[in-house]
Amino acid sequence: MTFVKKSPWIFHLNTGSCNGCDIEAVACVTPGFDIERLGAKLVGSPRHADIILVTGPVNKHSLERIKTVVEQAPKGKVIVGIGACTISGGLFKDSYNTDPPLGKHMPVTMYIPGCPPKPEAIIAGLAKALEALK
Amino acid sequence: MNYLNLAFVGIAAFLFVWIERKILASSQYRVGPPILQPVYDLLKLLEKETIRNFFASPMLPFVPFVGLSALLVVAAGLPFAGIPASIDIVTTIFLLLLVSVAYPIAGFLSFSPYGYISARRAAIQILSYELPLTLSIISAAIFHQTLSFNNLSGFSFYLLPAMAVFYVCALAAMHKKPFDVPNAVEELVAGSETEFSGIPLAGFKLIEWIEGVILAELFFLLFIGIPDAITHIVSVTVIFSSFAIVEAVTPRLRIDHVTDFFIKYMVPLSIAGVVIACCVRF
Numbered sequence: 001m002t003f004v005k006k007s008p009w010i011f012h013l014n015t016g017s018c019n020g021c022d023i024e025a026v027a028c029v030t031p032g033f034d035i036e037r038l039g040a041k042l043v044g045s046p047r048h049a050d051i052i053l054v055t056g057p058v059n060k061h062s063l064e065r066i067k068t069v070v071e072q073a074p075k076g077k078v079i080v081g082i083g084a085c086t087i088s089g090g091l092f093k094d095s096y097n098t099d100p101p102l103g104k105h106m107p108v109t110m111y112i113p114g115c116p117p118k119p120e121a122i123i124a125g126l127a128k129a130l131e132a133l134k
Numbered sequence: 135m136n137y138l139n140l141a142f143v144g145i146a147a148f149l150f151v152w153i154e155r156k157i158l159a160s161s162q163y164r165v166g167p168p169i170l171q172p173v174y175d176l177l178k179l180l181e182k183e184t185i186r187n188f189f190a191s192p193m194l195p196f197v198p199f200v201g202l203s204a205l206l207v208v209a210a211g212l213p214f215a216g217i218p219a220s221i222d223i224v225t226t227i228f229l230l231l232l233v234s235v236a237y238p239i240a241g242f243l244s245f246s247p248y249g250y251i252s253a254r255r256a257a258i259q260i261l262s263y264e265l266p267l268t269l270s271i272i273s274a275a276i277f278h279q280t281l282s283f284n285n286l287s288g289f290s291f292y293l294l295p296a297m298a299v300f301y302v303c304a305l306a307a308m309h310k311k312p313f314d315v316p317n318a319v320e321e322l323v324a325g326s327e328t329e330f331s332g333i334p335l336a337g338f339k340l341i342e343w344i345e346g347v348i349l350a351e352l353f354f355l356l357f358i359g360i361p362d363a364i365t366h367i368v369s370v371t372v373i374f375s376s377f378a379i380v381e382a383v384t385p386r387l388r389i390d391h392v393t394d395f396f397i398k399y400m401v402p403l404s405i406a407g408v409v410i411a412c413c414v415r416f
Contacts, residue, residue: 002181003174003177003178003181004178004181004182006170006171006174006178007171007174007175007178030164031162031163031164034159034164034165034166036155036159036164036165036166036167037165037166037167037168039167039168039171039174039175043324044319044322044323044324044328045248045323045324045327045328045329047185047324047328047329047330047331047335048324048327048331048335050178050182072185074182074183074184074185074331074332075182075183076182076183
């Protein structure tokens with residue numbers, strides 16, 4: 001029996017997003033959706049994280065920082081990309097300073113598409129990502 | 135050894151943190167976590183990887199367990215429902231100080247800027263609240279003419295100032311909301327716990343949870359003190375819930391305001407408490 005599924009702690013990482021996905025991701029912890037019912041909570045330090053939520057097109061300026069932050073998380077982490085930007089660059093496609101997709105730089109377990117995805121979609125995606133946790 | 139109190143503290147630590155999270159959630163119109171959530175959190179942390187900081191001291195992962203063992207000694211020594219105490223008030227003051235000091239030590243040693251800032255703030259906060267906290271305990275000791283937990287004889291109006299000071303200082307000792315400057319989540323990532331993961335982080339969580347129960351229990355023993363199991367459990371639950379309600383309704387102070395508040399108001403009030411206790415007894 002593993003207990004990660006019962007208490008997934010989420011670290012939210014912005015890689016140059018337009019803030020749309022960040023608002024939707026943070027909306028998951030607000031009264032309307034309340035992912036604390038599932039035991040999840042937002043943590044500030046990557047050392048405490050089980051799930052890393054990444055938003056935004058992978059900005060070249062922040063790429064090294066993203067890799068450092070992801071390496072700082074303990075083993076058994078799951079990386080979830082949120083929004084069209086992490087998949088294809090979305091709005092920032094063909095921009096000179098972005099380098100999508102996220103999966104090129106690190107193993108991504110799951111993408112949640114949308115621009116931005118609804119909180120319902122993010123919660124459904126997290127529930128599926130929990131299946132990948134072990 | 136008082137195994138009954140140790141068992142009570144062990145169960146209450148998990149139950150009370152659930153009550154606290156539930157109160158916080160309901161104050162924000164949320165549902166809140168399921169009742170076993172603290173147990174799941176702890177078990178998950180126990181099975182996570184413990185990351186060793188390359189630059190930090192190899193003794194760093196053991197720091198939370200120094201504080202935790204001191205807390206468990208206090209828990210095993212306090213009286214519960216007529217079973218006499220095996221430690222006295224002076225020992226309790228010393229052991230609780232050891233618990234408070236574990237937090238800044240971990241921050242200073244962890245080689246992280248967030249931990250360092252958090253540890254500085256925690257150290258300043260300890261210097262601010264420790265004097266009034268100790269004086270309020272001493273005024274209870276003077277009033278009841280004893281340093282043992284066994285002869286404390288219950289509630290008195292003369293102890294109201296000391297009661298108020300102890301309550302406020304307990305909030306500061308637990309880093310609860312008006313005084314949660316050292317682990318301010320929005321500013322300092324996770325405070326001194328930033329660099330901790332896995333089992334040492336579980337140690338810190340246990341310190342946080344058990345310290346709340348112990349301080350609520352001390353408040354009950356020093357100022358209310360009825361040796362009856364049901365009264366003990368109900369009162370400690372009510373006191374801890376009031377801590378959680380304060381946490382839910384107050385904003386955070388700045389560290390210089392915390393120091394100002396304790397030096398300007400709490401120290402004179404606690405000295406007044408000691409003077410009142412002396413006037414009543416001598």
